Amino acid sequence: MRYICLILIIITTSCKSSKISNKSSGNASHTVPAGCGVDCMAQNELLKSFENIFYTKIDSSQLQIGINFFIVNREIESQLPTIQTNLLELNSLFEGSIEFRKHKVIRLESKYKLPTVYQDYLDGGQLFDELSREVAELGYINVFVMETLEETPGRKLHGFTPLYNDYHEGYAKVAPEMDRLMVSFEGLEFKYSLYHELGHYFSLAHPWELSEAQKLVLGLQDPQEECVNHMNYNCFVNKFTQQQLIQMKAFANRYRSYLGIRGAD
Numbered sequence: 139m140r141y142i143c144l145i146l147i148i149i150t151t152s153c154k155s156s157k158i159s160n161k162s163s164g165n166a167s168h169t170v171p172a173g174c175g176v177d178c179m180a181q182n183e184l185l186k187s188f189e190n191i192f193y194t195k196i197d198s199s200q201l202q203i204g205i206n207f208f209i210v211n212r213e214i215e216s217q218l219p220t221i222q223t224n225l226l227e228l229n230s231l232f233e234g235s236i237e238f239r240k241h242k243v244i245r246l247e248s249k250y251k252l253p254t255v256y257q258d259y260l261d262g263g264q265l266f267d268e269l270s271r272e273v274a275e276l277g278y279i280n281v282f283v284m285e286t287l288e289e290t291p292g293r294k295l296h297g298f299t300p301l302y303n304d305y306h307e308g309y310a311k312v313a314p315e316m317d318r319l320m321v322s323f324e325g326l327e328f329k330y331s332l333y334h335e336l337g338h339y340f341s342l343a344h345p346w347e348l349s350e351a352q353k354l355v356l357g358l359q360d361p362q363e364e365c366v367n368h369m370n371y372n373c374f375v376n377k378f379t380q381q382q383l384i385q386m387k388a389f390a391n392r393y394r395s396y397l398g399i400r401g402a403d
């Protein structure tokens with residue numbers, strides 16, 4: 139598969155981010171400041187360069203998207219309260235932008251754990267497909283919840299989302315192939331992994347992958363804002379910025395509209 143980009147969350151016990159130098163997947167905004175310094179000029183260039191990718195007319199109504207949850211090796215009933223809590227908070231985070239609705243909750247069996255499936259996927263193996271391809275449903279986000287484990291002291295994988303790096307049109311063409319994401323039970327329980335992975339699903343990058351100009355566009359120029367942002371690691375994350383929400387909604391409108399997204403009444 140071309141242009142595949144894998145995203146993972148590694149949570150360590152400390153509040154220190156592992157910095158990765160990488161090219162951002164892009165940003166969008168629909169306003170340009172009047173006065174322009176170096177940062178602002180860079181910002182304008184950024185807006186221009188991503189305009190074709192991300193610009194779309196923002197629908198003022200709220201989008202509605204269904205999520206299927208696939209629970210691996212645990213009783214569905216034990217996870218329903220956690221799913222409900224996640225959805226409530228998710229809808230609070232995305233209020234006025236996207237509304238998420240639980241569609242199905244289904245139990246699956248697998249002898250593997252999240253890091254094994256992820257590593258196998260990186261290696262071109264079939265474990266992820268064997269678990270998820272048959273059951274992934276067109277028109278929905280399909281979330282697979284699995285056990286994880288500590289691979290090295292203090293470090294666990296809590297999720298991953300297969301993404302195209304620069305082929306957003308492909309999502310509709312291969313759906314539901316790229317509508318499958320994985321999170322750990324722990325990540326779901328502590329309410330960070332699903333929000334983070336959905337951020338990736340709707341085009342957001344990690345803050346440390348962004349230039350200063352891109353952070354400015356996304357409202358992440360303040361270190362405190364960056365620290366608590368759901369796309370960060372190892373901090374007490376609790377929010378998306380308004381600009382990130384706008385970008386995610388624009389991306390959903392343009393590239394994920396096959397999800398059965400409809401404007402709310």
Ligand SMILES: [Zn+2]
Pocket residue numbers: 145146147334338344
């Ligand atoms: Zn991530």
